[in-house]
Amino acid sequence: MNQAIENSIEPVLDVRSLCVDFDTKRGPVRVLDDISFSLNAGSTLGIVGESGCGKSMTALALMGLVPSPPGRISSGEILLHGENLLEASKKRMRALRGDKISMIFQEPMTSLNPVYTVGNQVAESIIYHQNVTKEEAREQVIELLRSVQIPAPERRIDEYPHQLSGGMRQRVMIAMALACEPLVLIADEPTTALDVTVQAQIFELLLEIQKQRNIAIILITHDMGAIAELADDVVVMYAGHKIEEGSTIEVINDPLHPYTQGLLRCMPDIGEDDSEVRQPLFEIVGNVPDLANRGAGCPFAPRCTARVDECSTLPETQLLKDGRRVKCWRPQSTMPMPEVTAS
């Protein structure tokens, strides 16, 4: 998947210091704070974190879909092939959305419209963005449904969402997102509502599509396992901050931020302990902070076991070797974490 270097040096998508605020009765609340990352063609970036950490908000900001009011993007740049999406007009944004940058939503059960056939819904964006007749669009939709491995697409195209299983619906969502050869595909928890066997099918489909079309994928998930399988690089978010970034293998093998370390240790993993005696799982005590009442310091400090006095001020993001970044005053390696055998 690392064909990025061959294709272009310039990233497809470059997000710089993105900040999003929500106005509330108690004043503005910062839900995204200084988020930066970049993405090359053909590569996958994972964004991982607990609910409320801002990962879905990042996706909405990229799509220009932050609910406004009360939300607003207060500063930063989102460069898609050098074009700043935050300065684009509404009309330009409508032209780009679904065409160059598209999104797969979390729940295929609720994000498809129950009163239209799936063919209708997939064709919608083709007809909007391309100058084609209905018949041509229909041909394209059948091809798309075939490319996402829906059996008998000629028949399925005229069916309604309720006639399809969860996995099929998610395939339809993927077909919709791919309808116009996007450069960037955002997958927001694409398999959360699905069974593991179906999840494996969807993952393989995404990898195959990426290989064929050289699409850049942003995978948003809370599942470190999914990140490990699909993502080349990973961004770990906590309370609206990017707290760690790096290549997936490095971050998983040697997490530097105490939150990432805790998150990895609190996941039960098959094959880890074989003993008959159950070891308790590692716990990160407490809950995710309320964004409105967060102090000025490191957002993770109240739950951090390695807390020091410096943590009462917000840490700078430190750039380490191999492009790894960590937002912590005292990043500490805890090697060895579970070893990865090179494949």
Add this chain to the structure above:
Amino acid sequence: MSEPLVSVRDLKVHFQLPKPSMFGRHPMLHAVDGISFDVHKQRTVGIVGESGCGKSTTGLAVLKLLDQVKGSVQFDGVDVLGLEPEALRQLRRRMQIIFQDPYSSLNPRQTAEGIIRDPLNIQKIGSPTERFEQVRDMFELVGLQPSQLALFPHQFSGGQRQRISIAQALILNPDFVVCDEPVSALDLAIQAQILNLLCRLQEKLGLTYLFISHDLSVVHHICDEVIVMYLGKIVEKTDRSSLFKNPLHPYTRALLSAVPSRNPKTKSMLNRVPLQGDLPSPVDPEDGCRFCSRCPIAEARCAKEEPLLREYAPNHWAACHNV
């Protein structure tokens, strides 16, 4: 090993569906189709499978929370399914359930104290002051602050709400608790807290769990024995380490290989057993092995003849012709 606390034999739950036309018979949905297992005292038995395999229905049927149940369920020597309503109500003190979604399973108009006290009121245990003390002790036992007793469910986080559900289930001091996906609606860090709490409580109170989950890594962590279900049938049943080290049934193998691994791009992508398609319909299933439509090693025989659950190694049961 000790006597089984719960002993399930040939449990069947068939739901009658509406007739497609005026004539003919009602189609039957075979949610659970003849399963047998034992749960021993102070052990945790896990049931895993995809959605629609009948695992939650099994949990409800064992507690007689459904009507259309056939077969037998023995709880500490008592036949649960044949009990009169009053006797059943008495027995309910000893068997409880924790539901999946702490967002929808708690009454939004009751305070936390009211929710946890309800079972004591229904069972008429203790005086009001004693009840309050019991509720307060239970509140602390599940890791909540007594100062939060008067709060309503929406004022708690997801993990705290699940702690309230656990407190409600444990207030009657039961022996047996069915945990129906207790952590699947929770965030990772919170999931670890709740799993540890369940383990601690089991040790402290001597609880026996029937743990229903679709998440194999959670089942691997918490269970002593595991039952794998597919479309209303048990396909494999054994202790934890044999199942995860030496899975016999092709469905178990596919399920295990589909779990995303934390070790980047190594084991599971390479030797993944891909399963095509979805779970077939449980309405009037055909003869033969239920898994044969998706099975990578199915033969002609599998479509005709239903494989029986057989013991291939001590306490390692599987239902497949090609083990």
